[in-house]
Amino acid sequence: MPPLLALLLGLWGLERGAGGRGSMWRDESVTWQVAHRPLGGIWDLLGQVDAVHGLYYLLMHAVFQVWDGGGPEAGGLWALRLPSVAATALAAAGVAAVAHRLAGERAALCSGVAYAVLPPVQMYAQEGRSYALVAAAVVWATYLLLRERWVAYCAVLLLGCWLHEFAVLALLAHGVTAWRSRGWRWSAAVVAALLLPLAVVSARQAEQQLGWLGRPGWQDWAAYGVVAVAVLLLARGASVPRELVRVAVPLALLPPGLLMAVSLVHPWYVDRYVLYALAGLALLAGTRLAAARGWWPWLLVAALLVPFGWWSAWLRTPESRKDDVLAVAAAVRERARPGDAVLFMPSRRREWLLSSPQLYGTLRDLALARTPAASHSLQGTELATPEIWTRLVDAPRVVALLDPAGQPLDPYPREAVKRQTLASHFDLCSTDEVRGARIALYAQPGRCP
Numbered sequence: 001m002p003p004l005l006a007l008l009l010g011l012w013g014l015e016r017g018a019g020g021r022g023s024m025w026r027d028e029s030v031t032w033q034v035a036h037r038p039l040g041g042i043w044d045l046l047g048q049v050d051a052v053h054g055l056y057y058l059l060m061h062a063v064f065q066v067w068d069g070g071g072p073e074a075g076g077l078w079a080l081r082l083p084s085v086a087a088t089a090l091a092a093a094g095v096a097a098v099a100h101r102l103a104g105e106r107a108a109l110c111s112g113v114a115y116a117v118l119p120p121v122q123m124y125a126q127e128g129r130s131y132a133l134v135a136a137a138v139v140w141a142t143y144l145l146l147r148e149r150w151v152a153y154c155a156v157l158l159l160g161c162w163l164h165e166f167a168v169l170a171l172l173a174h175g176v177t178a179w180r181s182r183g184w185r186w187s188a189a190v191v192a193a194l195l196l197p198l199a200v201v202s203a204r205q206a207e208q209q210l211g212w213l214g215r216p217g218w219q220d221w222a223a224y225g226v227v228a229v230a231v232l233l234l235a236r237g238a239s240v241p242r243e244l245v246r247v248a249v250p251l252a253l254l255p256p257g258l259l260m261a262v263s264l265v266h267p268w269y270v271d272r273y274v275l276y277a278l279a280g281l282a283l284l285a286g287t288r289l290a291a292a293r294g295w296w297p298w299l300l301v302a303a304l305l306v307p308f309g310w311w312s313a314w315l316r317t318p319e320s321r322k323d324d325v326l327a328v329a330a331a332v333r334e335r336a337r338p339g340d341a342v343l344f345m346p347s348r349r350r351e352w353l354l355s356s357p358q359l360y361g362t363l364r365d366l367a368l369a370r371t372p373a374a375s376h377s378l379q380g381t382e383l384a385t386p387e388i389w390t391r392l393v394d395a396p397r398v399v400a401l402l403d404p405a406g407q408p409l410d411p412y413p414r415e416a417v418k419r420q421t422l423a424s425h426f427d428l429c430s431t432d433e434v435r436g437a438r439i440a441l442y443a444q445p446g447r448c449p
Contacts (some may be wrong), residue, residue: 099111117312157187346410
């Protein structure tokens, strides 16, 4: 039942579109364009950036070799997201298996369902990124820990860590559960040793990979506090087996807590990096619900279903993501003429068009020096500042893709010269807001349509 429910919830609204058009946000676009590169091109990229997602890109490359759904512009997003849906169903089954071993059949059913209906779990079940797969690996590693199947435990947890290395924080949570076990200590040493090559490479890439992050804000600490209070309240009482508490509480609290603490010095915290911690909350909630007597727990569940239902429905709309690269591409297609120049401000927003190569190929990318594939990068490399200026002043019309109003402006010289030259040498013909982006059309003085 729990894996089937997770599968159905994941399939519901998988395209996440409106009016027959799918939606895809920028991180999924990275998955799409990187996983479509040749294996050698992926390997070259990982030496420069994004090594932390390397195994996931290779997995998706294999998926796309079998079937890619026809491409995002044709609505072919199922191939991109089905691995995450399947992984979420597998994780729900794993939560049920852990609960069954520690608290019985009824707790297994309730815990698996609780995991499947959590809105953040549903969110990443519909996303073409690695986080649902990491959660499945961590949950099943937890089950193997309880079974003391140490070779399998090492293999599954290492798989999760190589899909995203912050899964190693689950190893520390497992250490609280099983620190006396010699088998766990040997397993921890093996996982740490085999993860070390990825850690060394990704540490060199950390600044360009995570440099956009700030320290956790008060909203992050408040959310963590709410979850911590809920976890500790659910863990109280004789209805929850002590062994389950020893498994669930560290899993729920340690990975996000440790990552937030580290982020006070090195800002690395994003909640999706520790999505798997929600398995601990689901174990406690499901076990308490299974042991409940009377009508009031079910009344509380019924009351929660209303906001959870609204939240789940909202997650299946394009508005649930920061931007929509397919909406941006569609808007550019409506406004651009053949031969128009395009300018990305900042350059990393080139990702908005990279998954629409038929459109991108009709536009002159004024600032581009080397393509993403040729430069072994995610968004390509740009020309020197004087060359950008020379190309820009000669362009009759420019379609500029910008962040929404109010976002901080990049201070780099290349970005500054783009803004200054457009302001001094062009007329602004129109500006349109598209989900998470602005599209501004510029033309030489007197040549606006």
